[in-house]
Amino acid sequence: MVKxxxxxxxxxxxxxxxxxxxxxxxxxxxxxEVNLKTRQPIWRFFSGQSVERHVFLEICFVLGLAWREIAMNPPADFPETSGNSQSAGVDLEALVQKVRSHRSAKIQDQCGILQLxxxxxxxxxDDIYIDVNILEEIASQQSVAIEDLKNLGPEAFNRFGLGTVDQKQVPGIQVVETYSKLRVLxxxxxxxTTFLQHLAIQCNNxxxxxxxVPIFIALKNFxxxxxxxxEFSLLTYIRQEFFTAGLTDPTAIETLLQAGRVMLLLDGMDEVLNQESTAVLREMRRFADKYHSNQFVATCRTAAQKLRLRGFTDVEIAPFSQGQITAFAQKWFVAFTKTTAQAGQAESDQFVQKLDLPENWQFRQLIVTPLFLHLACWVFHGQAKFPTKRTEFYKQGLDLLLGKWDEARGIERDDVYRDFLLPQKLKLLSQIAAASFERGQYFFEQRVLEQYIGxxxxxxxxxxxxxxxLQVESEAALRAxxxxHGLLVERARGVFSFSYLAFQEYFTARNIVASYNLEAFEQALSGLVSHLTDPHWREIFLLTTAMLRSADSLMQLMKQQIDALVAKDPYLQEFLTWASQKAQLVPSPPKVVTGRAFYLALARTPHVASQFVLRQHP
Structure with missing residues (x-):
């Protein structure tokens, strides 16, 4: 019997x-290093006293010793810590099938369903999942001069650093097949997480x-x-998982690990609190080194990629393509329509058609991730249209990113900027957005951003x-x-921006509307109106108008600004006089202002003038 x-x-x-x-x-x-709570087992080991066999083996492994040369009367039938001697004479295929059979229900329950x-x-x-694509180059690790980014248009802005069309995208499964140790950012x-769950289900099937054998571990739970x-021991944690699945043979997992027959899926490196991240990372590194012949896939938010894993290849999930958006929408509406699959398909077709309309281009920029695409489908499903006020959609998206997304999954983050209440976080982001947008900055260097925060x-x-x-706290707040939240992202090394231009515009408008007193509010509106002729500010005007309880003051200021501009331009004065005179010549004229507006519009589109002439003189 094994000791x-x-x-x-x-x-x-x-x-x-x-x-x-x-x-x-x-x-x-x-x-x-051995993941023990106290040093007593270490003292016993060096005193020549008996210690538990897995502790003895771990001590020898950490010290780089062959355990058989250290142990007194080592048993001949005890499993080795390296190589495949333990699996010699074992039907590995049968063992893999046995373990998968015992754990199939567990994997299905753990990974087979989503709660959206x-x-x-x-x-x-399987009813909602869409295969993801992978970018093998991490944008935030690339060096790009900020001067090269200043002339990007809105669509190029939103796509930069998220996988442009000229950057090769590889199917996720193919990447997993290519690299035995992979970290997905x-x-x-x-x-x-859904990608890892999909891998677990596919392997399980x-x-x-x-x-x-697939083993899915949420690192927060670990x-x-x-x-x-x-005790921070993945082996102990997995043994307990096996035991609860009815696998009572303690050597089964070690046999599989030593034979390289495990796919270990480690989810959420960034979801481990700071005080435990060192111990968790150390155990992940140690485990991956010890059982290197197995398949390892870990996930982590891109911003937390400093949590390095030696020997792991970093890749990044690409944004959804148009084809993936369409496929996801089809699955979503079929899955959640309460009538028939045909009705769900019809609603998804309507969703895609309306999404393609020119007035909905802002929504198209946001829904390149499953989170926002789900939100868009859910909103559309309830109203059969996209919201007239985009500000409501943006607010829902920001609620997700600022807490609801983590809260729904029970994730507790390190409160790096713990003194910031939600209104203060919103105010900070609004001030950053407004200050940078006023300067025409979509991209900003890290030091500039830290100055705003400071x-x-x-x-x-x-x-x-x-x-x-202050410098340390500003940098910590930026990284948090x-x-x-993913609202500020590192697009290239040391170059940041808002994750979407729509959010920068929304926060800029919010900064105007949320002015703390009447005087500041009037100044903010006057500042906005000063950009009346700048096309880059068009969305700010629209968003601000939508967010105001009454837009009368803004309309009056815009009218005054327009009058002032017209008064300074002799050509415009002559043109308006002409339009007024033409309006007065029309039989049974409507209000002069209406007729003048008609002729102004007609003058902007002279190619349709002949149609009106023919109708007046048949």
Whole structure:
């Protein structure tokens, strides 16, 4: 029978102490590397006393020792820690099928359904999932001069750093087949978790990686349980998963791991709290090194990519193409229409047709991620149209990014800017948007953005912070906004922007409407009106008008500004006089202003003038 504990021989202890001395660690350090709550097992090991066999093996592994050379009377039938000796004589195919059979229901329950926001019932992942594409070049890791970005138009702005047409996109499954250790990056709501769930289901069904056993681990749950037990051990966590599935043989998982028959799916590196991220990352690295022949796929938000994994290849989920948007909409409406599949298909066709209308181009810019596409489908499903006031749609999207998305999944973030209440976060983003838009900046360097944030932090503080402390806090706040909300994103190395131009425009308009007193409000409206002839400000005018309780003041200021512009232009004065005279010559004329408007419009489109002449003189 295999021993449950092992102890080191006298010669083994001497060898272990030499290796330990070379590390320069304390026993507390070694306990941490072995994921132990206390150093007592370490003390017992070096004292020649018995310790649990998995602890003995981990100590030897961390110190770089062959455990059989350290142990006293090592059992001949004990599994090796490397190579495939444990799997010798084992029918691995039968073992894979046995384990998958026992865990099939668990995987299906864990990964087979999705609970979408604002939808009361779950949906099967196969009913809604769309294959994702992958970008093998990470935009935020590329060096681009900010001067090269200043002349980008609205559509190019929204696509820059999100996978332009000239950047090669590869099917997600193909990338997983290519790299044995893969980290999938992506912004909030792009479908990282759903992609891993899809891989688990496909592997579980044998349609992908049929020779492996899928193991899906939400790293937040792993960190929570490890915090309670005091042991950050993926092997222990997986053993417990197997045990709850009825797999009581303790050697099954080690046999599969040593034979390279596991696909380990580790979701949400960014969802682990800071105080636990070091221990979790260390365990992930150690586990991936020890069982290197297996398949590893981890996910992480792009902004948190500093959480490095040695030997892992980083890729990024691409935004949805037009074909993917159409396919997702078809699946969505069929899945959630309460009548028939035909009715759902008809509604999806209507959704796509209306989405293609010129007046809905802003919606097309936003719905390149599953999160916003789901929101658009849900809004359209309830109203059979896109909202007339886009501000309401933007507000719903911002509610998702500023907290509802994490809250719905039970994710607790490190409150880096803990003193910021939601209204203060909105005000900060509004001030950044307005200041940058006023300067014609869609892209801004990191130092400029940190200055905006620093100025706002200084305005909140009763006592001005020290410059160095302010710099640190500003950078931390920027990274928190980027990682937690995805509203500010790093488009290239050290170059940031709002994630969508629509959000920068919305926040700019909000900054005008949310002015804190009447005097400031009037100044803000006057500032807006000063941009009356600038086409870049068209959306700001429309959004501001939609957000105002009454737009009378704005209309009056616009009229005054137009009158002032006309008064300075002799040609326009002559043109208006001509239009007024023409309007007075029409028999039974309407109001002069109506006739003048008609002739002004006609003058802008002279090619239709002949049609009116023919109608007047048949």
């Amino acid at each position: 449950r504990s092992l102890q080191a021989s006298e010669l083994g202890i001497q060898e272990a102490k030499r290796a330990f001395a070379l590390k320069g660690w304390t026993q507390e350090n070694l306990a941490g 926001l604002d939808i009361s019932r779950p949906v099967r992942i 992506g912004k909030p709501g792009v479908g990282k 044998g349609t992908f990686a049929a020779d492996r 960190a929570d349980e490890s915090r309670s037990s005091g 100025d706002y932090i200084r305005s909140l503080a009763a006592v001005p912070p020290e410059p160095e402390a 906004i980027e990682a937690q």
